[in-house]
Amino acid sequence: DTGVSQNPRHKITKRGQNVTFRCDPISEHNRLYWYRQTLGQGPEFLTYFQNEAQLEKSRLLSDRFSAERPKGSFSTLEIQRTEQGDSAMYLCASSFEPAGPPREQYFGPGTRLTVT
C-alpha cells in the first residue's frame, strides 16, 4: 500500500501523559500537513512542512505540541502533558506541490486520541 499511513490508529492515555504520533506520507510528496478533527466538525489545520522545514503553525498548536519531519520523510506529532481537550482525531495528509496554492491532499486514516 503506497498511501499515507499513521500509527497508532488509536491511543488512550491519562491526563498529564505525553503521546507521540507518527505519519508516513506518500514517498514523493514534499508537503506534509497535520490536522485535528473533533466529532461533527471539519479538520482544523495545525501545521505543515515543506520537505523538512516547518513553515506554518496554527495558533491552535500550543507550546505543548511539537512536530518534526526529519530528513523530509516521516513526521511525528508530540503532545506533552495531555489534557482532556486534546481528545480528537489527528489526521495527517501529504501532497506534491512544487509551488503555488495547495492542491489535492492525500489523507491517512488518522490517530484517534482519547485522554481520560
Add this chain to the structure above:
Amino acid sequence: SQQGEEDPQALSIQEGENATMNCSYKTSINNLQWYRQNSGRGLVHLILIRSNEREKHSGRLRVTLDTSKKSSSLLITASRAADTASYFCATANQGAQKLVFGQGTRLTINP
C-alpha cells in the same frame, strides 16, 4: 478557525435521487476542493475547482463555483448507498498554503 459553512448539515435521500450540498466561504480563494469522509476514516479528495472555473465534472459529481457569491455546490447524481458519508469543502485562500475546511454535510443514502 473554519471558514466554510456548509448547507445542509445533514441530508437524507433515497437511493437513485440526486444530492446537492452547498458551501459558502468568506475570503478570496485560489481553489476550492471537495472531500469525502466515511465514518471514522481519513478524507478522500473528490474534485478541485480553480477560482477561474465555474463548473467541473467528475463521473457522477458536478461542482459549481460562484466567486461573486463566494459559494460552491456539489451535486451527486444517481446516488448509491456507498455515497453515504460526510462531505467537506475546503478552500485554498489567496496567499495561504493551507486548506480551510467547512463543517461538512452528513449525507445518508437510504436503500
